[in-house]
Amino acid sequence: xxxxxxxxxxxxxxxxxxxxxxxxxxxxxxxxxxxxxxxxxxxxxxxxxxxxxxxxxxxxxxxxxxxxxxxxxxxxxxxxxxxxxxxxxxxxxxxxxxxxxxxxxxxxxxxxxxxxxxxxxxxxxxxxxxxxxxxxxxxxxxxxxxxxxxxxxxxxxxxxxxxxxxxxxxxxxxxxxxxx
Amino acid sequence: xxxxxxxxxxxxxxxxxxxxxxxxxxxxxxxxxxxxxxxxxxxxxxxxxxxxxxxxxxxxxxxxxxxxxxxxxxxxxxxxxxxxxxxxxxxxxxxxxxxxxxxxxxxxxxxxxxxxxxxxxxxxxxxxxxxxxxxxxxxxxxxxxxxxxxxxxxxxxxxxxxxxxxxxxxxxxxxxxxxxxxxxxxxxxxxxxxxxxxx
Numbered sequence: 001x002x003x004x005x006x007x008x009x010x011x012x013x014x015x016x017x018x019x020x021x022x023x024x025x026x027x028x029x030x031x032x033x034x035x036x037x038x039x040x041x042x043x044x045x046x047x048x049x050x051x052x053x054x055x056x057x058x059x060x061x062x063x064x065x066x067x068x069x070x071x072x073x074x075x076x077x078x079x080x081x082x083x084x085x086x087x088x089x090x091x092x093x094x095x096x097x098x099x100x101x102x103x104x105x106x107x108x109x110x111x112x113x114x115x116x117x118x119x120x121x122x123x124x125x126x127x128x129x130x131x132x133x134x135x136x137x138x139x140x141x142x143x144x145x146x147x148x149x150x151x152x153x154x155x156x157x158x159x160x161x162x163x164x165x166x167x168x169x170x171x172x173x174x175x176x177x178x179x180x
Numbered sequence: 181x182x183x184x185x186x187x188x189x190x191x192x193x194x195x196x197x198x199x200x201x202x203x204x205x206x207x208x209x210x211x212x213x214x215x216x217x218x219x220x221x222x223x224x225x226x227x228x229x230x231x232x233x234x235x236x237x238x239x240x241x242x243x244x245x246x247x248x249x250x251x252x253x254x255x256x257x258x259x260x261x262x263x264x265x266x267x268x269x270x271x272x273x274x275x276x277x278x279x280x281x282x283x284x285x286x287x288x289x290x291x292x293x294x295x296x297x298x299x300x301x302x303x304x305x306x307x308x309x310x311x312x313x314x315x316x317x318x319x320x321x322x323x324x325x326x327x328x329x330x331x332x333x334x335x336x337x338x339x340x341x342x343x344x345x346x347x348x349x350x351x352x353x354x355x356x357x358x359x360x361x362x363x364x365x366x367x368x369x370x371x372x373x374x375x376x377x378x379x
Contacts, residue, residue, distance in 0.1 A: 013326030075287030080279035
């Protein structure tokens with residue numbers, strides 16, 4: 001119980017810190033942050049339920065006003081903004097990532113990559129792009145094309161999640177809750 | 181850990197958190213019913229007027245919180261101009277601005293602890309399904325404490341990287357940062373258990 005609580009809290013904080021770390025700025029001023037990498041890692045390390053809780057706590061704390069969304073933003077405004085769908089997808093994204101990670105029996109690195117791509121990219125875009133389209137009035141297919149520029153970066157993040165998961169499996173095997 | 185609550189006192193600070201959140205919900209739903217651009221403009225003017233109560237410093241921090249919207253507003257306007265529906269683009273851009281500005285106003289005038297209390301009140305009926313509000317409050321407190329600790333830890337790792345290597349800091353820093361975070365979590369779990377557990 002205490003261990004689960006501490007792990008969830010620490011991963012929520014990790015997602016926040018990763019989001020706030022200076023990252024590459026893209027054209028149009030839309031920043032690439034390690035936010036979704038944090039979501040992927042939460043699912044991969046904590047497994048589906050704790051991973052989802054951690055992502056849910058992150059989104060909830062940001063929405064009630066902690067400045068932990070990208071660019072040090074926060075507050076309920078994010079819910080009406082263009083990226084609302086992406087934020088709201090995170091708990092489910094972590095859940096899916098964790099569930100796949102738990103059920104794949106292969107090597108840690110490869111399993112982590114596959115589950116991060118399916119949970120941390122596919123689920124995020126499946127909810128985020130309709131949200132972008134809804135809040136900005138942009139047609140769905142055009143919104144999807146606009147977001148496609150981020151996919152290479154997201155694949156790199158999935159690879160990074162795999163790299164970290166593999167390292168953790170070696171250094172702290174008992175901390176990889178998804179594989180206990 | 182800084183919060184986004186404004187230190188400038190306004191009359192809105194004194195309103196109850198639950199009431200403000202409900203009003204915001206109603207206002208946001210109402211905005212999606214408006215489809216005349218002049219009405220949306222009025223809504224934006226009304227929302228902006230509420231900011232005046234806080235004076236110039238308050239307005240300035242309100243504007244700073246709206247800045248991340250700028251690229252999206254540009255894209256929305258350009259897109260609707262291109263499909264030859266500029267009026268619709270103007271409506272959506274105004275709605276985006278108004279809705280976010282109204283929500284930010286609630287964020288800026290409500291203390292974090294008051295919002296947490298309002299959420300606890302909403303969650304109370306779920307207690308019978310095994311949801312413990314005390315655990316949630318503890319988790320929130322832990323996160324708020326962990327964020328600066330972890331920021332510092334990453335700062336230390338960066339410094340020791342620079343001390344050891346001429347190479348630029350790259351993704352390999354993430355693994356030790358995660359390891360440190362997990363070790364912190366284990367220690368906090370130990371400490372909680374030693375103090376009689378979380379529940």
